[in-house]
Amino acid sequence: MNLTEAKNLAKQNVNVRPDTKGRLGGKIAVVTGGAQGFGLGIAEELYREGASVVLADINEELAKASASSLGERAVGIKVDVSSASSVEELVIRTVEELGGIDIFVANAGVVKAGSLDELTPEQFDFVTKVNYTGYYYCVKYASEIMKAQHEANPDAWYDIIQINSKSGLVGSKNNFAYAGGKFGGIGLTQSFALELVEYQIKINSICPGNFYDGPLWSDPEKGLFVQYLKAGKVPGAKTVEDVKNSYLSKSPIHRGCTPKDVAKAVFYCVEQTYETGQAIPVTGGQVMMN
Ligand SMILES: NC(=O)c1ccc[n+]([C@@H]2O[C@H](COP(=O)([O-])OP(=O)(O)OC[C@H]3O[C@@H](n4cnc5c(N)ncnc54)[C@H](O)[C@@H]3O)[C@@H](O)[C@H]2O)c1
Structure with a gap:
């Protein structure tokens, strides 16, 4: 299946959703970096509230194992978010396997800390490609599917949620590649929010403290x-x-910070239909916004 076929299928399926109970009953969600850590914890909470969930991860074996531990509404799919074609393939496979995409959590992220003297240009590029460019690829392809769904059902709302960091809100000493990419992610969130609101796609970032x-x-x-x-x-x-x-x-x-703390903010983003383009701190008060 190619992207155009996936968009057509998602359009046809827009009112065909699993008959599950819960705050997210019937919703189809993707969580990148979902094999472990925050991603898996968020996926567990979404699943518990009735969503069908794709755990999308570069570690395919762990993604599949984590999906089977969740249950029959969870699927593990391999993705490398730093590759546009791999993210395109992820959204196509999600539509093939589950029928559409209602919630996309761009959570996959990497850290290479180091001062200017320590970090190499290659390490900087690696972190930027996953944390910053990878988020752009996720919005690019997930929004294609959501726009198609919007055409078929203009009343529904969809969500793309980036798991950012408190390091996207304040600088981080000897961790500039990470902080810079996360700051940039908030710029993408604000810009995409303005562009995609006409399709009822909300875009928000969540900025957790340390797990x-x-x-x-x-x-x-x-x-x-x-x-x-x-x-x-x-x-x-x-x-x-x-x-x-x-x-x-x-x-x-x-x-x-725990995955449950972050999941509460994910539920806020999905359930609140009067907010978009925000960076929501979940830091135990470590970072306070003015
Ligand atoms: N752990 C923290 O203290 C903390 C704090 C704030 C924000 N965050 C953010 O939360 C997110 C998740 O972090 P975590 O602590 O759970 O990390 P983690 O290392 O435990 O898990 C990250 C997952 O992403 C996957 N991954 C890595 N590169 C990938 C790629 N190119 N494509 C697809 N999957 C890939 C890994 O295989 C892994 O399963 C990241 O975006 C991170 O920046 C983490």
Whole structure:
């Protein structure tokens, strides 16, 4: 199937949705980077509330395993969000397998921290391609399907939600590739929101604080706590616990962000039909907006 055929199929199917109960009963959702971490946690909450969910991830094996652990309304599909053709293929396969797309969560992201002296131009390009350009590819192709659905049912609303970061709201020392791409993502969100509102497609970013219990931070070998301890990023820290405590103290609500916290903001975006183009912080008060 090509993209034009997928758009036609999505148009025909616009009122054909699974008869499931819950806040998202009948909705079809895609979560990129859905095999683990925030993505999997968000997918679990969407699934629990009745959505059918595609876990789209570069780690195909884990995406498929995570989908089977969720249940029969979940599917694992391989995608590399830094490749336009791979994202195009993802939306086509989603329509083939589930019939359409109502909610697209652009969550896949990578981090390569480092100062100007440390980070190489290749590492900068890698981070930018996944976190910034990849988000553009996701909006480009997901919105094609949603626009087709809008033609068939002008009353429905659709959502594209980027999982951004608190580092998209304030700069991050020795982490400029990540922060720069996330700041840029908010510019894309605001611009796409203005462009796509006429098709009833809302575009919002969610800016979580640090998910300390997730693999990105807590992996015993590659996690950021271990990396920061070895790099001496926290002066005086002798153990991983010291590093963790120093980070926990940055948030007035003295804990890390969880996938459930982020999922609440996802539900807000979907259920609120009077908001678009926003960057919603979920940081335990670490970043306060004015
Ligand atoms: N963990 C945090 O503290 C934190 C804080 C704020 C924001 N975020 C953001 O949340 C999102 C998810 O982060 P996480 O902590 O769950 O990360 P994670 O590393 O646990 O999971 C990321 C997932 O994305 C997948 N992925 C990586 N590159 C990909 C690509 N090119 N195409 C498709 N999939 C790809 C990985 O295989 C993995 O399953 C990211 O956008 C990240 O920037 C994370």
